[in-house]
Amino acid sequence: MKVVLEGKRFRLRTLVRADADTVYKYAKDPAISRYTFVPRPYPKKCAYDFIRRNHIKARKGLNIVLGIELKETGEIIGLVGLEQINKRSKNAELGYWLAKKYWGNGYICEAVRLTVKYGFRKMKLVRIYARVMHPNIASARLLEKVGFTYEGRMRKVTFKNGRWLDDLRYGMLREEFI
Amino acid sequence: MDLRLEGKQIVLRPVHRSDAGSICANAKDREIGRFTHVPHPYQIKNAYDFIKGVRRWERQKQVVLLGIENRETGEIVGIINLFHIDRKNRRAEVGYWLGKKHWGRGIMSEALHLMLDYAFREMKLVRVSAKVFHPNTASAMLLEKAGFKLEARLRKIAFHHRHWYDDLCYGILREEFRRGGV
Numbered sequence: 586m587k588v589v590l591e592g593k594r595f596r597l598r599t600l601v602r603a604d605a606d607t608v609y610k611y612a613k614d615p616a617i618s619r620y621t622f623v624p625r626p627y628p629k630k631c632a633y634d635f636i637r638r639n640h641i642k643a644r645k646g647l648n649i650v651l652g653i654e655l656k657e658t659g660e661i662i663g664l665v666g667l668e669q670i671n672k673r674s675k676n677a678e679l680g681y682w683l684a685k686k687y688w689g690n691g692y693i694c695e696a697v698r699l700t701v702k703y704g705f706r707k708m709k710l711v712r713i714y715a716r717v718m719h720p721n722i723a724s725a726r727l728l729e730k731v732g733f734t735y736e737g738r739m740r741k742v743t744f745k746n747g748r749w750l751d752d753l754r755y756g757m758l759r760e761e762f763i
Numbered sequence: 764m765d766l767r768l769e770g771k772q773i774v775l776r777p778v779h780r781s782d783a784g785s786i787c788a789n790a791k792d793r794e795i796g797r798f799t800h801v802p803h804p805y806q807i808k809n810a811y812d813f814i815k816g817v818r819r820w821e822r823q824k825q826v827v828l829l830g831i832e833n834r835e836t837g838e839i840v841g842i843i844n845l846f847h848i849d850r851k852n853r854r855a856e857v858g859y860w861l862g863k864k865h866w867g868r869g870i871m872s873e874a875l876h877l878m879l880d881y882a883f884r885e886m887k888l889v890r891v892s893a894k895v896f897h898p899n900t901a902s903a904m905l906l907e908k909a910g911f912k913l914e915a916r917l918r919k920i921a922f923h924h925r926h927w928y929d930d931l932c933y934g935i936l937r938e939e940f941r942r943g944g945v
Contacts, residue, residue: 674922711927712919737915740934741890744852749889754915754932 588649590699595692597651597665597699600639604652605632607661611684620721620750621682639666646670649703653683653696662687665696667704667713675711677704688723697731705762717753718743728755732763766829768877773870775829775877778817778839782830783810785838789862797924798899799860824848827881831861831874840865843874845882845891854890855882866901875909883937891935896921896928903931911935 590597600608609632611617618625642648650666663683670677679700683693704710715733717724729735733755741749768775778786787810789795796803820826828844841861848855857878861871882888893911895902907913911933919927 674920674927676920714917714920734918736917737913737932739892739914739932740912741936742852742854754917756918756920758919 586643588651588703590651590703592695592699594657595653595655595662595696597696598654599643600636600650600652600661600664602633602636604661605629605636608632608635608652608664611662612682614685616685617682619746620718620724621680623682642668646672648677651700653692663693663696665693665700667700667708667710670708675709677708677710677713679704679713679715694727694730697727701731701757701762705759710759712756712758714754714756717755718745719751719753721753725753725755731757732761733757734761766827766881768829768881770834770873770877772834772868773840773873773877774832774834775843775874776832778814778828778830778842780811780814782839783807783814785840786810786813786830786842789840789865790860792863794863795860798896798902799858801860820846827855827886829878831870833865833870840870841874843878845878845886848886852890853888854892855886855888856892856894857882858893871905872908875905879909879935879940880942883940884942889937893933895931895933896923897931899931903933906933909935910939910941912939 587599609629612623612632613627615625617623624631639648639650647670648666648668650664652661653663653665655662665681667677668680681693681697701713704713715728734757736754736756739752739754742752743750765777787805787807790801791805793803795801802809817828825848826844826846830839831841831843833840841859843859845855845857859871859874879891882891893906913931914934915932917930917932920930921928
């Protein structure tokens, strides 16, 4: 299923194989993998595998991952998605990353708002949640700004770059979505 | 060699086909399925399928599942397991249930202590987590008594018996575990 969500400066759309080049170009930045599950090192094969894997999962209804396509250039500058879609509990996990050179322009905020709206209105989800690796303050602030509620902190969940990181948990219920 | 964890009132050991009768007798109470994924009604076939399933999960190395054997009778009165075992991040989740007529005697506390000791000492995990459907107060109290800390409350995350439940998320770190005893 093809999904297109129109924003002001970008559109969110299903990834195609040809996007692997730009996904690779931006995802290999250590600033991206620092607090995400984007692998490091990030060979080009990772981008192809990621896109293929997502098509399979999307067909099974397990996730929807969309590229953030800048209208001006047609380039994919980041990803946003709903993953771990649970049809029974109507829950899904929100995830995202944005190329570093586009940080600080409100792109990801808008992309998350569009995705959350799609999740609650079209997919009829009851809850959308997100995990932030502490101390990724930028991501935590973003979620709070969009209206997510802080639900707790799981200690020492992820071993990354030689240390243990806690998970900050955020959630939004359908009735909290304005 | 089969894993065997010895306690005062109980022994934790793998379950076998011959345990199906006692597993079924203890699991079939409606109270067991209320806040767990144990099916209800529970029949002997469920117990056989469960025992068969355990072998498969264990082969995939993601689960350590043990029966809680009453030392006096040899009967399996409940189940405790470590699952979602994540070797890279050295953590796992613990889950359990105990037959209702055995509640209130510290059996589950003892089983949990034995399992945590194994998880931290033998498996060298750094974190064990547990999820409790709110309002399963008995289970929450058991975890707190064992030294777990309430870390998060995830709202409406589980749909169970036609209701949405919050998950109370508990965690215990290796340095918080008291080896001394229950």
